[in-house]
Amino acid sequence: MTVEDVFLLHQGRLVLASGRIERGRVRRGDEVTPVGSGPGTTARVAGIREGRHAVAEARAGTNAALLLPGAVTGGVARGHVLAAPGSIRAYGVFDAEIALSAQDEGGGEVRTGDALTCYLRAAGAEGVVTLPPGLDVLPPLHLATVRITLGRPVALEPGHRFPFRRHGRAAGCGTVTRLLG
Structure with a gap:
């Protein structure tokens, strides 16, 4: 997923990264790594939103927002890619x-x-x-x-x-x- 926007929630304890999923799918609990600024921190997807609705998974071609733990706050920015660990460099x-x-x-x-x-x-x-x-x-x-x-x-x-x-x-x-x- 290409990151288009990043929002900090609950005083930085959660990160909401939104963008378009290019290929594959992402589910709650999947591990993702931000790619684009040095070695990324692997994080588990805590939740997925499509529009105003929480969903269990999002597939290629959809715009979605992934809820991630605050530990990745500095490692996710516009233009980065959230991907399965090791799938893209x-x-x-x-x-x-x-x-x-x-x-x-x-x-x-x-x-x-x-x-x-x-x-x-x-x-x-x-x-x-x-x-x-x-x-x-x-x-x-x-x-x-x-x-x-x-x-x-x-x-x-x-x-x-x-x-x-x-x-x-x-x-x-x-x-x-x-x-x-």
């Missing part, structure tokens, strides 16, 4: 095939060392682009496989699609092709 470097928008739609030339804001799941992550050898500049309306080094690790999987911005303007979209570290 956070990466700081990845290869992606990117497509730049037209110049009048915000796209512009991209060079090695340019900063992009990649919107990976529910949060933006700053990244630096490295173009492939032999390519000095990537002009608008072109495709290329590039390496992106993020400022902080983010939960990623091959095939994940993402939009990105450059200088505060929508500049294009990409697809994660390879995870490196």
Whole structure:
């Protein structure tokens, strides 16, 4: 589940993390680990809510809120992923095939060392682009496989699609092709 909002309840003794479940299912009592900010603390799901109703389980495609113990307070934030322990990792470097928008739609030339804001799941992550050898500049309306080094690790999987911005303007979209570290 991608975390979209986090609320502290009962003076921080409980954490309510809401978001959309991407795949699988989650039940009360299942163990989940927040992925996206260092080593996550495994926690047991104390309750699940869909809208205003408490439910025993939530399945892929639904928006749900998971009630977790307060011990995970600092480890859950917007853009993190709550997943079964060991099922997904956070990466700081990845290869992606990117497509730049037209110049009048915000796209512009991209060079090695340019900063992009990649919107990976529910949060933006700053990244630096490295173009492939032999390519000095990537002009608008072109495709290329590039390496992106993020400022902080983010939960990623091959095939994940993402939009990105450059200088505060929508500049294009990409697809994660390879995870490196």
